[in-house]
Amino acid sequence: MISKKTGPQADGASPEQLFKMAFNQQHQFLALISPEGRVLEINQMALNMQGAEREDYIGQLLWDAPAWKQLPEWKAIWQQRFQQAVSQRTAVITEDIYHIAGVPHYADAVTTALYASDDSRLLVGYIVQASDITERRLAENRDLAIQERLNFVLEQSRTGSWDLNLVDNTAYRSPQHDQIFGYNTPLPQWTYDMFIEHVIPEDRPDVEQKFQQAVETKGDWDFECRIKRHDGEIRWIWGSGSHQLDHSGRAVNMAGIVQDITKRKQFETDNQHYAAELNSLFQALPDIYFQISSDGTILNVHAHNQHELYREPSYFLGKTMQEVLPPKIGQLFEDKLAELERTHVMQVFTYALTIKGELRYYDARLNQMSIDHKLVCVVRDITDITRTEKELYHLAHHDALTGLPNRLLLNEYIDHAIKRAKRQNSLIAVIFFDLDNFKIINDSYGHIVGDLLLKETASRLLGCVREQDSVSRISGDEFILLLEDINYPDNLTQLIEKLLKTFQQEFVLADHTASVTASIGISLYPHDGQDSTELLRNADAAMYRAKNNGRNTYQFYEEDMTNSALEHIFFKTSLQQAIDKDEFHLNYQPQIRLHDNALIGMEVLIRWNHPSEGNIPPGKFIPFAEESNLIIQIGEWVLRTACFQAKKWLDSGIEFGRIAVNVAGPQIKRGNLVDTIKTVLAETGLPARYLEIEVTESYVMQDADRAVEQLNEIKALGITLAIDDFGTGYSSLSYLKKLPIHKLKIDGSFIRDIPVDTDDMAISKAVIALGASLGLTVIAEGVETAEQARFLSHAGCDEVQGYLYSRPIDTGAIEQYLTEPKNSLHPVHP
Numbered sequence: 001m002i003s004k005k006t007g008p009q010a011d012g013a014s015p016e017q018l019f020k021m022a023f024n025q026q027h028q029f030l031a032l033i034s035p036e037g038r039v040l041e042i043n044q045m046a047l048n049m050q051g052a053e054r055e056d057y058i059g060q061l062l063w064d065a066p067a068w069k070q071l072p073e074w075k076a077i078w079q080q081r082f083q084q085a086v087s088q089r090t091a092v093i094t095e096d097i098y099h100i101a102g103v104p105h106y107a108d109a110v111t112t113a114l115y116a117s118d119d120s121r122l123l124v125g126y127i128v129q130a131s132d133i134t135e136r137r138l139a140e141n142r143d144l145a146i147q148e149r150l151n152f153v154l155e156q157s158r159t160g161s162w163d164l165n166l167v168d169n170t171a172y173r174s175p176q177h178d179q180i181f182g183y184n185t186p187l188p189q190w191t192y193d194m195f196i197e198h199v200i201p202e203d204r205p206d207v208e209q210k211f212q213q214a215v216e217t218k219g220d221w222d223f224e225c226r227i228k229r230h231d232g233e234i235r236w237i238w239g240s241g242s243h244q245l246d247h248s249g250r251a252v253n254m255a256g257i258v259q260d261i262t263k264r265k266q267f268e269t270d271n272q273h274y275a276a277e278l279n280s281l282f283q284a285l286p287d288i289y290f291q292i293s294s295d296g297t298i299l300n301v302h303a304h305n306q307h308e309l310y311r312e313p314s315y316f317l318g319k320t321m322q323e324v325l326p327p328k329i330g331q332l333f334e335d336k337l338a339e340l341e342r343t344h345v346m347q348v349f350t351y352a353l354t355i356k357g358e359l360r361y362y363d364a365r366l367n368q369m370s371i372d373h374k375l376v377c378v379v380r381d382i383t384d385i386t387r388t389e390k391e392l393y394h395l396a397h398h399d400a401l402t403g404l405p406n407r408l409l410l411n412e413y414i415d416h417a418i419k420r421a422k423r424q425n426s427l428i429a430v431i432f433f434d435l436d437n438f439k440i441i442n443d444s445y446g447h448i449v450g451d452l453l454l455k456e457t458a459s460r461l462l463g464c465v466r467e468q469d470s471v472s473r474i475s476g477d478e479f480i481l482l483l484e485d486i487n488y489p490d491n492l493t494q495l496i497e498k499l500l501k502t503f504q505q506e507f508v509l510a511d512h513t514a515s516v517t518a519s520i521g522i523s524l525y526p527h528d529g530q531d532s533t534e535l536l537r538n539a540d541a542a543m544y545r546a547k548n549n550g551r552n553t554y555q556f557y558e559e560d561m562t563n564s565a566l567e568h569i570f571f572k573t574s575l576q577q578a579i580d581k582d583e584f585h586l587n588y589q590p591q592i593r594l595h596d597n598a599l600i601g602m603e604v605l606i607r608w609n610h611p612s613e614g615n616i617p618p619g620k621f622i623p624f625a626e627e628s629n630l631i632i633q634i635g636e637w638v639l640r641t642a643c644f645q646a647k648k649w650l651d652s653g654i655e656f657g658r659i660a661v662n663v664a665g666p667q668i669k670r671g672n673l674v675d676t677i678k679t680v681l682a683e684t685g686l687p688a689r690y691l692e693i694e695v696t697e698s699y700v701m702q703d704a705d706r707a708v709e710q711l712n713e714i715k716a717l718g719i720t721l722a723i724d725d726f727g728t729g730y731s732s733l734s735y736l737k738k739l740p741i742h743k744l745k746i747d748g749s750f751i752r753d754i755p756v757d758t759d760d761m762a763i764s765k766a767v768i769a770l771g772a773s774l775g776l777t778v779i780a781e782g783v784e785t786a787e788q789a790r791f792l793s794h795a796g797c798d799e800v801q802g803y804l805y806s807r808p809i810d811t812g813a814i815e816q817y818l819t820e821p822k823n824s825l826h827p828v829h830p
């Protein structure tokens with residue numbers, strides 16, 4: 001062992017001593033080992049490194065020494081190293097890790113076999129040298145750990161790293177780098193040029209220019225470009241790199257990262273599209289959008305047309321909706337906001353604003369965004385649509401001619417009035433006002449004059465009522481006055497008389513003047529009805545009674561009117577259905593020449609077979625048909641059907657004489673009867689001489705001048721004309737002379753009581769004589785007995801019809817009648 005020498009002995013140390021000193025003071029582990037592995041000598045540094053004492057090593061087998069004895073595998077390790085050192089005759093270099101007091105230590109170890117001489121094969125032992133590299137290794141391990149963590153992060157973030165040697169243009173890359181470029185197995189080599197080749201041509205200039213700039217300034221390189229990957233896919237990448245300088249300040253290296261940003265780019269593109277789409281929507285939709293923070297501040301405002309804001313958009317920013325809206329609407333907005341917060345359901349509401357003196361209407365939708373709880377308020381100007389709606393409402397609820405409320409609105413008025421009357425315990429009057437002779441004026445003077453009359457009527461009615469009352473027009477010439485707060489029915493009577501008086505004044509209608517009267521029916525709430533339907537129906541019934549009472553008068557509703565009112569309503573609706581559903585058919589009643597009992601023709605009589613009511617006699621429904629003018633359609637149907645039938649008989653050789661078709665007053669008044677007859681004859685092909693038209697006396701006399709005109713035209717066609725119900729009207733002889741007629745028909749009421757009623761007999765005789773003097777044929781209807789026939793024959797009557805000869809019978813029966821050989825009657829050819 002090395003011992004300290006002092007003084008001159010030290011100076012004169014022998015080479016052996018010097019060697020020992022050097023051995024001991026070497027700055028590394030040194031141990032001499034015997035060929036069988038025992039420690040012969042160990043230096044102080046080795047003991048220091050091990051924290052051991054000399055005695056722990058000397059003479060011990062190396063693997064039993066403190067550094068290795070804990071781990072049994074060291075014996076094999078050392079033996080293998082010694083063998084290797086001998087077999088290869090070279091130093092065996094290893095890096096060892098061993099533990100001292102549980103703390104790992106690292107060492108670079110060199111094991112060399114020692115021989116007696118260089119060329120000797122005599123092994124004398126081994127020398128083991130080891131340097132402690134613990135510090136260096138720990139630092140390296142730390143760096144490695146950092147690197148690993150970095151790699152992990154890069155890998156996770158799909159970021160590749162690269163390190164470009166600017167001198168030889170080669171680059172180290174991480175595996176992620178190569179994966180980004182589409183290589184699943186890392187490439188052996190990578191250069192800047194290889195990188196540029198992957199960049200698509202359009203993006204290359206920008207990337208290269210930025211690289212050159214970075215190199216020139218030794219600054220950073222930042223780029224974004226598209227690459228064509230190895231697998232052909234086009235991807236977006238982003239990269240950045242920084243320079244590393246050598247000690248002389250020369251840029252030798254550039255290192256950085258690269259990322260595949262295709263998804264982000266896609267997202268950005270999607271976002272741009274979305275923003276563009278949203279922008280187009282903002283432009284296309286006629287709405288104003290307010291984006292509002294959750295505390296109510298307006299963050300943004302968009303308007304398809306800036307003018308709709310009426311202010312600069314900046315005016316709104318930072319303010320609350322309550323601040324920019326008038327207080328009442330601001331409050332409405334606040335209420336809706338609270339409701340939205342409570343229910344999380346979009347709030348829709350409308351409001352109106354007066355802007356620059358004009359009332360404008362808005363529809364607002366308030367909703368909350370699901371992401372950041374901001375609010376969106378979409379406001380649409382609905383002024384035009386609201387005005388149109390109001391106009392449509394007005395049109396739907398008012399009569400176009402007079403501007404008065406129509407039936408729809410009237411019903412609402414009555415319902416409201418009933419509610420008020422209930423609360424105030426007051427009366428309501430519903431006054432049904434119907435012009436008496438409107439149809440005559442309308443038909444005689446035309447629709448323009450008729451319209452003028454209706455307008456003037458509306459104006460006169462409005463002049464009679466108080467402000468709180470209303471006047472409505474519910475159809476044709478029917479007006480309803482609704483009077484509220486009627487506390488004293490007497491006052492009501494005064495008002496009605498005032499109405500009637502107002503109409504005493506003549507109407508001046510364009511070039512015409514007309515005297516117009518009205519029939520009035522009144523129903524009262526609560527006495528005469530509980531709702532608008534009942535009140536109107538009963539007022540109508542009362543009006544109908546007023547009409548029957550001679551017109552130009554008024555009538556309060558009484559309970560017994562209900563039946564006739566119901567009947568009236570029934571006919572009004574059912575007759576149209578009867579036409580549409582073909583519920584009519586015809587009967588025929590033979591007409592006989594008295595002196596030889598020959599059949600000269602037959603009267604055509606309509607029959608109505610109602611699906612639920614059965615047969616309804618014409619005497620009941622014809623007046624309603626006349627009143628509603630449906631007689632025009634019905635009459636045309638009768639004429640056409642009868643003419644078709646007659647033509648059929650004619651073609652089949654069945655003798656029938658002439659068919660006598662009844663024509664009602666309104667058919668003549670309408671003025672186109674002649675055209676209708678001409679059309680029907682043309683359509684059916686029936687010669688005019690086989691047709692007879694019966695016109696009632698009363699209608700002819702109502703407007704004789706006009707009737708004469710039309711009857712002349714009809715006669716000119718070759719048609720026979722008869723005056724029906726003769727004796728019931730007020731024919732003046734002077735007019736009778738002017739009428740282009742062939743026949744007078746004595747009304748059945750004068751025949752019925754012959755021979756009992758001498759007056760009737762006298763009248764019948766007079767009519768027969770009058771006919772003879774005017775050269776007219778006279779026919780009597782309603783002949784039921786042979787006595788009546790005899791009387792008429794003696795009086796000189798030409799023709800008869802009645803149950804005595806035949807009841808009116810249907811087509812099948814009359815055909816049988818006409819063709820029966822036992823029938824002694826012989827038709828006369830017209």
Ligand SMILES: Nc1nc2c(ncn2[C@@H]2O[C@H](COP(=O)(O)O[C@H]3[C@@H](O)[C@H](n4cnc5c(=O)[nH]c(N)nc54)O[C@@H]3COP(=O)(O)O)[C@@H](O)[C@H]2O)c(=O)[nH]1
Pocket residue numbers: 589603604605606617618619622635638662663664724725748781782783784801802803804808
């Ligand atoms: N405008 C049209 N008016 C028509 C048409 N069809 C019929 N009418 C008119 O309806 C009234 C009632 O007609 P109706 O019930 O058919 O009665 C007629 C005969 O059936 C009936 N008649 C005939 N003979 C006798 C009889 O011996 N006794 C008796 N009690 N009644 C009898 O008289 C009616 C004939 O009436 P008239 O036309 O006056 O000859 C009636 O006013 C019909 O005119 C039509 O298509 N259009």
